[in-house]
Every structure is written in C-alpha cells, then in structure tokens.
Amino acid sequence: MDRRRLLKGTAALVAAPRLALANERLRIGLTAVILADQAAFLARWADYLSQRLGAQVSFTSRDQYQAVHELLSNGQIDAAWTCGYPFVRFQSQLQLLAVPLYKGQPLYQAYLIRPMGGEVTVRGWSDMAGKVFAYSDPLSNSGWLVPQGEFAAAGIAQKDLKKSFFAHGHRNVADAVASRLADAGSIDGYVWETMRIHGMPGATQTEVIWRSRLHGFPPLVAAAGTEPTKLEALRRSLIGMPKDDAGRALLKSLNLDGFIAGQPSIFDSIRQLARSVSGSGVAA
Amino acid sequence: MLSRLPYRVQIPLGLSLAVVLAALLVTAVAAQIFARTARADTLATVDRAAQLLSAQSLPLLAADDTWRVFALLRNTAAFLPGAATGQARAAVLDSEGRVFASSAPQLLRTAQALLGQSVSGQVWPSATAVTTRMRIDRPDGAIALLEPIRSEDGQALGFTYIEVDAPVFAADWAALTQPALIGVGLAAFLLLPAGWWIGRRMTAPVLSVAHVIEGIGRLDPAELRRKLPHTKDPELGRISAAVDQLISELQVRQQAERRALSAERMAAVGRITAAVAHEINNPLAGLLTATQTLSVHGASEETRKRTLDLLKRGLNQIRTTVAALLPQARVEDRALEIDDFTDVLTLAHPDVAQRNVQLTTQVEVESAMRVPSAVLRQVMLNMLLNGVSAAGEPGTVHAELHADADRLRFSVAHAGKALTQDALEAKVAAESGDDPRGFGLWVCREIATQYGGGFDVDSRHGQGTRLVFWMPNRETHEELAAD
Numbered sequence: 162m163d164r165r166r167l168l169k170g171t172a173a174l175v176a177a178p179r180l181a182l183a184n185e186r187l188r189i190g191l192t193a194v195i196l197a198d199q200a201a202f203l204a205r206w207a208d209y210l211s212q213r214l215g216a217q218v219s220f221t222s223r224d225q226y227q228a229v230h231e232l233l234s235n236g237q238i239d240a241a242w243t244c245g246y247p248f249v250r251f252q253s254q255l256q257l258l259a260v261p262l263y264k265g266q267p268l269y270q271a272y273l274i275r276p277m278g279g280e281v282t283v284r285g286w287s288d289m290a291g292k293v294f295a296y297s298d299p300l301s302n303s304g305w306l307v308p309q310g311e312f313a314a315a316g317i318a319q320k321d322l323k324k325s326f327f328a329h330g331h332r333n334v335a336d337a338v339a340s341r342l343a344d345a346g347s348i349d350g351y352v353w354e355t356m357r358i359h360g361m362p363g364a365t366q367t368e369v370i371w372r373s374r375l376h377g378f379p380p381l382v383a384a385a386g387t388e389p390t391k392l393e394a395l396r397r398s399l400i401g402m403p404k405d406d407a408g409r410a411l412l413k414s415l416n417l418d419g420f421i422a423g424q425p426s427i428f429d430s431i432r433q434l435a436r437s438v439s440g441s442g443v444a445a
Numbered sequence: 446m447l448s449r450l451p452y453r454v455q456i457p458l459g460l461s462l463a464v465v466l467a468a469l470l471v472t473a474v475a476a477q478i479f480a481r482t483a484r485a486d487t488l489a490t491v492d493r494a495a496q497l498l499s500a501q502s503l504p505l506l507a508a509d510d511t512w513r514v515f516a517l518l519r520n521t522a523a524f525l526p527g528a529a530t531g532q533a534r535a536a537v538l539d540s541e542g543r544v545f546a547s548s549a550p551q552l553l554r555t556a557q558a559l560l561g562q563s564v565s566g567q568v569w570p571s572a573t574a575v576t577t578r579m580r581i582d583r584p585d586g587a588i589a590l591l592e593p594i595r596s597e598d599g600q601a602l603g604f605t606y607i608e609v610d611a612p613v614f615a616a617d618w619a620a621l622t623q624p625a626l627i628g629v630g631l632a633a634f635l636l637l638p639a640g641w642w643i644g645r646r647m648t649a650p651v652l653s654v655a656h657v658i659e660g661i662g663r664l665d666p667a668e669l670r671r672k673l674p675h676t677k678d679p680e681l682g683r684i685s686a687a688v689d690q691l692i693s694e695l696q697v698r699q700q701a702e703r704r705a706l707s708a709e710r711m712a713a714v715g716r717i718t719a720a721v722a723h724e725i726n727n728p729l730a731g732l733l734t735a736t737q738t739l740s741v742h743g744a745s746e747e748t749r750k751r752t753l754d755l756l757k758r759g760l761n762q763i764r765t766t767v768a769a770l771l772p773q774a775r776v777e778d779r780a781l782e783i784d785d786f787t788d789v790l791t792l793a794h795p796d797v798a799q800r801n802v803q804l805t806t807q808v809e810v811e812s813a814m815r816v817p818s819a820v821l822r823q824v825m826l827n828m829l830l831n832g833v834s835a836a837g838e839p840g841t842v843h844a845e846l847h848a849d850a851d852r853l854r855f856s857v858a859h860a861g862k863a864l865t866q867d868a869l870e871a872k873v874a875a876e877s878g879d880d881p882r883g884f885g886l887w888v889c890r891e892i893a894t895q896y897g898g899g900f901d902v903d904s905r906h907g908q909g910t911r912l913v914f915w916m917p918n919r920e921t922h923e924e925l926a927a928d
Binding site: 279293295323324326327328329333337340341342343 | 509510511512513515519546547550551554555556
C-alpha cells in the first residue's frame with residue numbers, strides 16, 4: 162500500500178467542511194462484528210457523529226450479515242459495518258467507507274476456541290470429526306470462511322462433524338462454546354479479546370487453541386451508488402475521532418485505535434481464501 | 446413436674462403450653478399440606494413449560510436454528526423449579542430423539558441420542574412410541590416429561606423434554622421451619638400473655654375460696670361469707686356453697702362447745718361446793734354435840750375448858766379447810782398433837798354411837814409429830830367416818846396412829862365389806878368425778894399425793910378392810926411433794 166498517499170488522502174478528508182445535511186438522516190447498519198447490543202454506547206456514538214456531521218445519525222443492528230446487506234441494497238441504511246468476506250463477495254455493489262484500526266493496524270485474526278477446563282477433546286481442526294461446531298454467520302470471514310478453509314486443509318468435510326450450527330454472532334459463538342453447547346467454535350479474535358477485557362463469561366470460560374493469519378478488519382461500507390459528499394463527511398468524522406476526548410473515549414469503548422479510509426487491497430487475503438472455498442460465492 | 450406447681454400457676458402455664466402445642470401441630474400439618482401442594486405445583490409448572498417450549502421451538506426446529514432453541518431453553522428452563530440449583534433441565538430433541546439443544550449441554554450433550562436408548566439405567570421409549578405427552582416417574586422420585594412437537598399438519602419435528610430431579614419434590618423442611626417458627630413465636634407472643642391472663646382469671650375464685658378456708662376458725666364467719674366468691678360457674682358454685690355450709694356448721698359447733706364448757710364449769714363449781722360442804726359438815730356433828738355438852742355440863746370448869754378447846758380446834762379445822770380454797774389466804778397451821786387425835790374421836794362419836802359401832806384405837810408416837818394438824822384432822826375424820834359407815838351395824842372399827850422419825854401413818858380397819866385396791870381406785874376416781882357423795886376418800890388421796898405420801902388398801906389385812914394413809918413426818922411437805 163502507498164502509505165504516503167494514504168496519509169495525504171486522510172489529511173484532506175479531515176480538513177473537509179462540515180456536511181450540509183442539517184435536516185438529513187444518516188443510518189448506519191451494524192452486524193455482529195462488534196459488541197453492538199450496548200444501547201447506551203450506541204446512543205453516545207450516534208450523538209457524537211450527529212454533532213460532527215450536522216445530521217441525525219442512527220444505528221440499526223441485525224444479528225445476521227445478510228439482513229444488513231439487504232437493508233443496504235434496499236437503501237434503508239446509508240452505510241454498514243460488515244465483514245471483509247461480504248465486502249469482497251459483494252465488492253462490485255459496495256464502496257469502502259472506512260477501516261478500523263485494531264492494535265494500530267486495520268487487521269485482525271480468527272480464533273478457534275474450546276471450553277476451558279474439563280475433558281479436553283479438541284486440540285485443533287483435525288480433532289473436530291464427530292464433534293459439534295459453532296459458526297458465527299454464513300457471511301462471516303472469521304465465523305465461517307476461515308473454518309471452511311481450515312476444515313478443508315485438515316481434510317474434514319461437513320458430514321464428518323457430528324453437528325454444526327450458526328450462532329448468529331461472534332458473542333453467541335463464545336457463549337455456545339462456554340456452555341458446551343458446541344465442542345468448539347470459530348470467532349472474530351477482536352470480539353473475543355474485547356469480551357475478555359469486559360470479563361464476559363463467553364471469553365473467560367473459553368480458551369483459544371488456534372489463531373489465523375491476519376486478515377483485513379471488518380470495514381464500514383456503503384452502497385456503490387451513494388452520494389460521495391455524504392460518505393466523505395461520515396468518513397471524515399470517523400477518521401477524526403482520535404482527535405478529541407469524546408472520540409477517544411468512544412474508541413476505547415470499542416477497543417479500537419481509530420479509523421482509516423483504507424484500500425480494498427487490505428482484504429486480499431480474504432479474497433484469496435474465499436476463492437479457495439467452494440460455495441463462498443467468490444469466483445476462483 | 447407440672448403437678449408440683451401451685452394451681453394458680455398450673456392453669457396459666459397449661460393454657461400457654463396448649464397454645465404452643467397447638468401452633469406446632471398446625472405448623473406441622475400445614476407443612477405436610479404445603480409439601481404435597483408444592484409437588485402438584487411443580488408438576489403443573491413443568492406441564493406449562495413443556496407447552497410453551499413446544500410452541501416456541503416449533504419454528505426454530507423447522508429452521509434448524511440450534512442457537513435460538515438453546516437461547517429459548519436457557520431462558521425458559523430458568524423458570525423450572527430446581528433450575529437454579531441445577532436440579533431441573535429442559536431440552537428439545539430432534540425427530541429421531543437426539544438432543545437438538547438443551548439448557549444444560551454438559552448433562553444433555555448436543556446431538557446425543559436419547560430416545561430408544563438406555564441412559565444411566567433408564568430405558569427411554571423410542572421416538573415413534575412417544576405420540577402424546579408422556580410423564581415418566583422414576584423410582585427415586587424424579588420425573589421426566591416428553592411431549593411431541595408437531596407441525597400444523599401433524600408431522601413430528603421433535604420433542605420437548607424436561608427432567609426434574611427428586612430433591613426438588615422433597616419438602617424443604619429448613620425453609621418451612623423458619624416461617625413456622627416465626628408463626629409459633631408470634632402466636633406465643635400474642636397468645637401466651639392472653640392464656641396467662643385467662644388462667645389467672647380462672648383461678649382467682651378458687652384462690653378466694655382457698656383463702657376463706659384458711660380463715661375458718663380464725664376470722665369472723667360473717668366476714669368469711671362476704672369473701673366467698675359469687676360465681677355462675679356450677680362447679681365453683683358448689684364449692685362455695687359447701688364452704689358456706691361448713692362455716693355454718695362450725696358456728697353451731699362452736700356455740701355447742703361454749704355451752705358445754707359453761708356447763709362443765711358449773712359442774713366443777715358444784716363439785717367443789719359439795720366437797721367443801723362435806724369437809725365442813727364432817728366436824729359439825731361433833732361440834733354441835735360439844736355445844737350440847739357445854740350447855741348441860743358447862744358448870745364443871747374442867748368440862749367447859751375441854752369442850753371449848755374442842756370447839757376451838759374444830760372451828761380452826763373448818764377455817765383452815767375453807768382457807769385452802771382461797772388462793773390469797775394463807776393460814777398458819779400448827780403441828781399435829783395427840784389431842785387432835787382425841788378431838789377426831791370425839792367429833793366422830795355421834796356417828797359411832799348412832800351406828801352401834803365398837804371403836805378401838807391405838808397410838809404409837811415414837812417421835813415428835815411435825816405434820817400440819819388441819820389436813821391430818823381432815824384425813825383422820827374422813828377415814829374414821831368412812832370406816833364407821835362401812836363397818837355395818839353392829840360393827841367394829843380399829844383406828845391406829847403411828848409416828849416415827851420418818852413418817853406418820855394413820856390407818857382405819859373394819860370388819861365390814863372388803864375393799865380391794867382396784868375398787869378403791871375406782872371409788873377415788875368416781876369421787877373426783879361427777880358423784881358428789883362421799884368425798885372423804887378422794888380428799889385423803891389428794892392430800893396424800895400433795896404431801897408426798899400415800900393412801901392405799903392394806904392387801905395383807907384379813908377380814909374386812911384396812912385403809913392406810915401415810916406421809917413424811919416433816920414440816921416441808923409441800924416443797925418435797927413439788928420436787
């Protein structure tokens with residue numbers, strides 16, 4: 162990536178004038194890529210963005226990625242925080258809005274987790290035959306695409322599993338494994354770490370037994386035909402969050418360092434993985 | 446132990462104990478009923494939970510949504526009795542009887558085959574055998590409920606499964622005991638003082654009766670009657686009436702005792718009067734004869750002087766006898782002399798002559814006589830007149846006076862009817878009793894006893910009777926007798 166060009170573009174965005182959208186609404190769809198069911202936090206974040214944009218910002222959460230993308234394609238929302246896998250899968254219909262920075266990078270890992278304590282029956286992907294496995298979402302990179310690639314690499318077909326199911330969210334995957342509803346599950350590493358920071362049982366009662374390579378962090382996207390001025394104002398506000406106390410506090414709650422404009426190339430590893438997995442919807 | 450307590454404590458304490466026992470019994474019965482009701486309530490809750498789960502899980506089962514079925518089970522099972530302690534759990538089984546999801550995946554593992562299997566010694570019916578709601582009661586008291594989940598067209602998509610462990614149905618005595626004890630405590634707090642007060646109120650009339658009974662004989666009967674409780678209680682009424690009657694009878698008895706005491710005093714006065722009259726009358730006949738002798742032969746100086754001396758000594762004897770009856774009077778008595786014996790013979794002469802009795806005497810004085818003359822004259826005259834009376838007509842009487850340094854003895858013997866010692870004792874007792882006649886022998890016995898001597902029948906005497914009186918021959922007779 163041309164780092165110099167990226168920074169230059171970011172500076173130009175930050176310096177852009179306030180969006181003249183006083184009477185407009187800006188709706189952002191959320192998926193399970195973050196712990197988005199904390200209403201008080203979302204209200205604070207919406208207020209923050211509304212003040213910066215001069216528009217009325219609201220968040221709409223769905224526990225299935227597909228539902229958020231349907232809202233986006235229907236024009237019911239203006240932007241969505243989705244996953245890298247649906248971005249590369251539907252890239253022709255989307256445009257990149259911003260990419261979060263996690264531990265200073267726009268990257269994250271997928272984790273394979275198992276229950277903590279008790280009899281150890283799973284030590285890796287190859288032990289999953291005859292076991293119950295929890296996915297997050299059919300459009301999740303860490304919660305479906307990565308496990309598909311690893312199962313294939315381990316030579317385990319879906320029929321070799323005793324059972325598998327979708328938990329409709331990374332947090333639910335952690336809870337399903339912690340309660341031993343599933344013997345193991347694949348989860349967004351950022352979500353698991355954030356849950357652990359918050360002391361949530363789903364993280365404290367599970368342990369990570371495998372970490373994937375780094376992939377592009379779940380990005381914020383907009384429909385391809387969305388009016389640029391509207392998006393640029395939102396992008397500028399997101400990127401400018403580390404510059405004030407309120408923005409830094411919100412980022413701390415998100416366990417993120419900030420946002421960058423990003424480039425589609427960040428998600429090349431996901432694209433490559435999707436091409437290798439049959440049924441991923443991404444042409445090889 | 447209770448029976449040793451006073452009646453005024455027994456009744457309130459008994460009432461209080463009855464209150465506590467009643468409260469405990471009611472609590473025990475209520476606990477039993479509560480335990481039975483709790484089991485019925487638990488079963489009803491399980492039934493309702495099964496209905497809810499079957500309805501809610503139908504679309505989720507159809508959509509093969511394991512997570513949402515799990516979420517539903519987790520939330521619903523929390524309402525099952527015993528779920529909080531891990532003693533109740535719920536699951537949804539798929540159409541083949543495998544665990545689709547459960548509220549306790551560690552016990553009912555996901556995808557574990559259940560129906561048609563033998564698990565922990567429990568043989569489960571096959572999936573096809575469960576066509577309606579089925580409750581399985583286990584020997585240890587636990588229950589399991591199976592209910593088919595059917596689509597609208599009747600297709601079996603799976604089963605709702607709930608199991609509740611036996612301890613959930615066991616009565617939680619610890620939890621029951623606390624409110625029961627609080628109830629007993631409240632009952633005791635409220636009812637014990639009431640029971641105590643009622644008990645004291647019940648015993649108050651009895652205590653009044655007891656106090657009245659204690660006062661009988663000491664307090665005025667009218668006051669006692671006033672203190673008797675007037676109650677409508679039939680038992681206490683009977684007791685009060687009986688005590689009232691007792692007081693009345695006691696009054697009658699006390700009046701009778703007073704009358705008897707008065708009569709006895711009158712009788713005693715009569716006996717004393719008779720005795721005094723007897724003792725005065727004894728010498729009177731002789732003294733009257735002496736006055737007649739004086740009037741006939743008073744010209745003779747010697748006869749006049751001897752008769753006047755006789756009269757003087759006889760009157761002194763009467764004065765001494767009367768003075769003995771007056772506590773304040775103290776008459777100095779002189780010692781006995783031989784002339785006193787002669788006087789006694791003279792005073793008895795009228796009776797001796799009248800009864801045609803031959804009187805013989807014997808006097809043996811070896812030492813000076815120091816005994817009081819008045820009482821000895823009284824004794825000698827009594828014994829002599831008695832002997833003359835008992836000797837018969839004609840009869841013989843022998844009087845004998847003997848004195849030595851130690852004692853003085855006077856005896857009268859006659860040939861008349863024999864008198865035994867027992868007969869003498871009976872006669873003396875009779876004379877001291879109600880028989881006013883013949884006080885002579887009784888007076889002799891009293892004087893002998895008073896002066897430390899004796900008055901008995903001589904058992905060795907032959908025909909007839911010989912009575913012997915003796916007393917110590919000294920001046921301090923009363924002090925010795927008192928010792």
